[in-house]
Each structure stands twice: as C-alpha cells, then as structure tokens.
Amino acid sequence: MKTTWRTLWLGAGGLGLLALGVGVFLWLGTPRTIPPELPDIPPTNLSTSPVPTPAATVSRSPPTELVVPRLDPVDYPPGSVGHACEVNEFPPRAGYWFLEPEQRLRRGEKNPLLALRNEECKSALERHIYATNPYRWLDAKNNRQFAFIVTDNPLTFERLFTDPVGDLLRVQEALARPECHPGDDPKSNWKLNETCHADALLNYALITRFCYNEGVSNRTRKMYWEENNPTPAQDRQMWIQDLEDDWVKEKCESLDPTLNLLSEVHTKLRAQLRALYPDSPMLDLEGILIELAARLGDDAAALTRPVITSDRIYLGEGYKYGPLAEWFTDLFIPAQLFTKHPPSVDRLRELVLLFAENIGASGGKLIKFDHEALVQHLCTPPYKGKTDTDPASCRTVVNELRLQVANNPIMLEVIATFEDVAKRLDVYE
Numbered sequence: 001m002k003t004t005w006r007t008l009w010l011g012a013g014g015l016g017l018l019a020l021g022v023g024v025f026l027w028l029g030t031p032r033t034i035p036p037e038l039p040d041i042p043p044t045n046l047s048t049s050p051v052p053t054p055a056a057t058v059s060r061s062p063p064t065e066l067v068v069p070r071l072d073p074v075d076y077p078p079g080s081v082g083h084a085c086e087v088n089e090f091p092p093r094a095g096y097w098f099l100e101p102e103q104r105l106r107r108g109e110k111n112p113l114l115a116l117r118n119e120e121c122k123s124a125l126e127r128h129i130y131a132t133n134p135y136r137w138l139d140a141k142n143n144r145q146f147a148f149i150v151t152d153n154p155l156t157f158e159r160l161f162t163d164p165v166g167d168l169l170r171v172q173e174a175l176a177r178p179e180c181h182p183g184d185d186p187k188s189n190w191k192l193n194e195t196c197h198a199d200a201l202l203n204y205a206l207i208t209r210f211c212y213n214e215g216v217s218n219r220t221r222k223m224y225w226e227e228n229n230p231t232p233a234q235d236r237q238m239w240i241q242d243l244e245d246d247w248v249k250e251k252c253e254s255l256d257p258t259l260n261l262l263s264e265v266h267t268k269l270r271a272q273l274r275a276l277y278p279d280s281p282m283l284d285l286e287g288i289l290i291e292l293a294a295r296l297g298d299d300a301a302a303l304t305r306p307v308i309t310s311d312r313i314y315l316g317e318g319y320k321y322g323p324l325a326e327w328f329t330d331l332f333i334p335a336q337l338f339t340k341h342p343p344s345v346d347r348l349r350e351l352v353l354l355f356a357e358n359i360g361a362s363g364g365k366l367i368k369f370d371h372e373a374l375v376q377h378l379c380t381p382p383y384k385g386k387t388d389t390d391p392a393s394c395r396t397v398v399n400e401l402r403l404q405v406a407n408n409p410i411m412l413e414v415i416a417t418f419e420d421v422a423k424r425l426d427v428y429e
Contacts, residue, residue: 071088071092071232071235071236072232073088073232074087074088074232074233074236076088079124079127080124080128081121081124081125081128081240081243081244082236082240083124084118084120084121084123084124084125085115085118085121085124085125085240085243086110086115086118086121087112087236087239087240087243088236089109089110090109090110090112090236090239091104091105091106091109091112092235093235093236093238093239093242094224094225094226094228094230094235094238095225095226112239112242112243115243115246116243116246116247116250121243122247125243125244125247126247128244129157129244129247129248130156130157130158130161131156131157131158132156132157133146133147133154133155133156134155134156134157134160134206134209134210135155135303135304135307137157137219137244138215138218138219138220138307138309138314139219139220139307139308139309140220141220141338142305142307142308142338143305143307144337144338144377145303145305145319145338146300146303147370147373147377148337148354148369148370148373148374148377149303149367149368149369149370150368150369150370151299151300151303151368152299153199153298153299153300154300155202155300157248159199159203160203160206160207160210161207161251164203164204164207164255164256164259165256165259166200167197167200167203167204167207168200168204168259170197170200171197171200171201171204171269171289172269173197174196174197174200174201174296175269175272175273177195177196179192179195179196180192180195180196180296181276182276182292182295182296188294188295188296188297188302188321188322189295189296189297190296190297191297192296192297193296193297193298194297196296196297198292198293198294198296198297198298198301199293199298199300201289201290201292201293201296201298201301202289202290202293202298202300202301204261204289205285205286205287205289205290205293205316206286207255207259208260208261208285208286208289209286209314210248210252211252211255211259211260212252212259212260212261212262213286213314214311214312215314216245216248216249216252217245217311218309218310218311218312218314219245219309220309220310221238221241222234222237222238222241223238224238261285261286262285270285273285273288273289274288276288276292277291282315283315284315286314286315286316287314287315287316287317289316290304290315290316290317290318291316291317291318291320291321293318294318294319294320294321294322295321298318299322301318301322302318302319302321302322303318303319303322304316304317304318304319305317305318305319336350336351337351337354339384340377340381340382340383340384341383341384342381342383342387342391342392343378343379343391343392343393343394343396343397344392344397345397345400345401345404347378348378348394348397348398348401348418349401349404349405351374351378352401352411352414352415352418353411353414354369354374355369355371355374355414355415355417355418355421356410356413356414356417371417371418371421372421372425374421375394375418375421375422375425375427376425376427378394379393379394379422379427379428380427393428393429394422394427394428394429395422395428395429398415398418398419398422398428401415402415
C-alpha cells in the first residue's frame with residue numbers, strides 16, 4: 001500500500017488529539033482549591049434581593065414618577081357609558097395629550113384608547129348614540145329646536161345607521177321620479193313624504209356628513225383645560241366625548257364604501273342633485289338633500305338650520321320649506337327661544353303661547369311641543385351672562401304675568417298649563 005503525505009498528516013493529527021484529550025481529563029479530575037482572595041458566592045434566592053457588589057452598583061437616577069391626584073369617582077348608573085366603560089379608572093383628561101407618552105398612564109389606571117375593545121363599553125355607547133339626535137350631537141347649543149318639538153319620525157343616529165344602503169337606493173329611486181322634483185315651487189308637498197322617500201333623503205345626507213365629510217371631527221365639544229379646574233364629572237365627560245367620536249368613526253368605517261357620495265360611482269347622482277338647485281352653487285350636496293327632504297315632507301328635515309362649527313359651515317335650511325317656516329320667521333326670532341335667558345315677564349309673555357294645545361303652521365300641520373323640555377329650558381340655570389342679582393323664579397314671573405293678562409282667557413289658560421308642568425318638574429320656585 002502506498003503511503004501519502006496526507007495519510008501521515010492525518011495519523012499524526014489523530015495522535016495529537018488523543019494526547020490532548022488525556023491531558024484535559026487529568027486536569028479536570030485533579031482537585032483544586034479556591035484562592036482565598038475570591039469570596040464565596042452565596043446561592044441565589046429569588047425571594048430576597050441580591051446584595052450588590054461595588055462593581056455592580058450603577059449611579060443612575062430613578063425615573064421621575066408623575067404625581068397627579070386621582071379624581072374622585074363619579075356616580076354613573078349601571079348601563080351608562082360612564083359605568084360600562086369604567087371612565088372612573090381613566091387618567092385625568094385635562095392636560096392628558098400634553099404629557100409624554102410614558103407619563104399618560106399610571107399604575108392602576110385603564111388605557112382610554114383601548115376602551116372600545118370592551119364589548120360592554122361598546123354596547124353602552126351604541127345604546128347612547130343610537131338615541132341621540134345627530135344635529136344635537138354636532139352642536140347642541142344651536143339646535144335646541146330638536147329638543148323642543150316632537151316629530152312623527154324622530155331624527156336619531158339609529159335612524160341613520162339602520163339601513164344606509166337601502167336609503168341610498170331609495171334616494172336614487174326618488175330622484176328618478178319627476179314628481180319628486182319640486183322645481184321653483186318654494187312650498188312643501190307633504191303628501192309626497194312616503195312616495196319620494198323624504199326620510200331616506202335626510203338619512204343619506206347625514207351619513208354623508210358624518211362618515212365622509214368630517215362631521216365627527218368638527219363637532220362642537222365642551223372642553224376644559226387644567227387651569228379651568230374641571231370637576232371630576234366635567235373631566236370624565238371629555239373622555240366620554242372622545243369615546244363617542246371613536247364609536248361613530250368605527251361605525252362609519254364598517255359601512256359599504258360605495259355609500260360615499262363623492263366616489264366615482266355616483267357621478268350621475270351628483271349631477272341629478274346639482275340640477276335641482278342650479279342657482280345655488282354654494283349649497284353642498286348634503287345641503288341639497290336636506291332641503292329636498294324638507295320640501296317633500298320629512299318633519300325632522302323641516303327643523304334643520306345651518307350648523308356653524310369652528311372649522312366649517314354645514315349647510316341645509318330645511319326650516320324654510322317645512323311647516324315651521326312662518327314660526328321661525330314671523331312669530332319670533334328663534335334666538336329668543338334658543339338662548340337661555342333668565343326668566344322675565346316679557347320673555348314668558350312671548351313664549352308661553354307655545355303651551356297652547358293646538359299650534360298650527362303653514363300647510364295645516366299641527367306643531368307638537370315638548371312642554372317638559374321647554375320648561376326646563378326656561379326655568380333652570382345656567383343662564384347666559386351674569387347679573388348682580390339672582391334671577392327671578394318662574395313662580396314670581398308667572399304671578400306678575402297673570403296679573404297683567406287677567407282679562408285674556410287664552411293667555412290665562414296657557415299660563416296654567418305652563419305652571420302645572422313647572423310644578424310637576426319641581427322647577428317652579
């Protein structure tokens with residue numbers, strides 16, 4: 001057999017490895033003593049803190065903990081948004097977004113941004129928002145007409161979200177019918193209410209406003225800063241407003257994308273709407289739908305007025321075409337009712353007529369007022385502005401007015417109705 005250099009090298013290497021292995025074995029097997037300069041290391045005990053050695057000590061300041069007193073809890077009834085979403089466990093809302101991210105939550109507090117993952121919270125928000133009027137939600141202060149007047153088909157978010165796809169189909173069907181085009185006639189045709197799907201016109205207009213036209217982002221909110229020293233209830237209410245916004249946005253995101261009136265698939269529909277108001281180029285598409293709904297008989301659309309927020313104006317003057325057109329313009333200036341002035345004889349003399357049993361309007365339609373909402377508005381603070389003296393009670397005002405109209409049986413009758421409601425609600429004194 002022929003021996004090669006490769007074979008010899010491998011053989012020599014193998015002997016060398018064998019000798020190295022024997023040496024390591026002998027070294028490991030030899031007893032060794034720990035030098036006295038190395039201290040014994042105690043066994044690890046997880047239940048006690050280890051004693052740091054000088055070498056392990058790090059000179060480092062602990063992170064500064066944000067010290068903010070916890071707010072007193074607010075008593076929320078079971079089933080309410082405050083209770084179901086546990087807003088008492090949220091951090092203070094005033095100044096929250098000015099903090100560093102790592103300072104926003106402290107031990108024991110819940111993250112408000114995760115609240116909608118709780119099904120109980122989400123369900124409470126749905127019940128709450130579904131019962132809310134969208135106009136009042138967008139700007140409650142300037143849309144009090146919805147609180148005072150009873151409509152046959154109340155406007156709520158539930159009405160908007162029940163069947164938005166079906167509403168769009170009904171809008172398209174209505175616009176295809178010549179009788180649903182009012183033309184230049186300024187009067188309403190309330191007999192076309194069902195035939196022309198007036199309610200669907202309003203519903204689709206507001207789906208467009210809230211889901212595709214930034215209505216949620218531009219709603220008027222009640223905000224407090226730290227220097228305002230908000231009460232716990234005021235602070236928590238800001239969180240509830242945020243939760244409401246998030247719920248509506250999430251609901252809008254779940255809708256069929258083809259509902260967007262500004263999408264390419266609705267080029268024809270937009271042209272049809274524009275053709276109805278050729279002389280009103282500034283009126284937006286949702287405003288056209290709102291006014292058309294009022295002219296075709298939707299009683300909620302007939303209460304609508306433009307909404308002015310800090311960022312934009314939402315158009316739609318349905319009140320001009322509804323049964324309240326004369327009431328808004330001739331009986332009195334709407335601001336006289338909508339603004340919360342203190343009770344006075346002159347104010348009550350003008351507004352107490354709203355407590356009559358039958359109040360007619362143009363077109364022969366009766367107007368139904370919510371007398372309890374009116375009394376709460378007229379007799380309870382806070383009122384606009386500040387005075388040096390306390391405002392008169394509704395009892396004082398009614399007694400004086402009754403003396404002045406003692407010979408007017410109609411006025412005496414409506415005053416009595418007003419008085420009965422105020423006493424029942426315990427706001428008369």
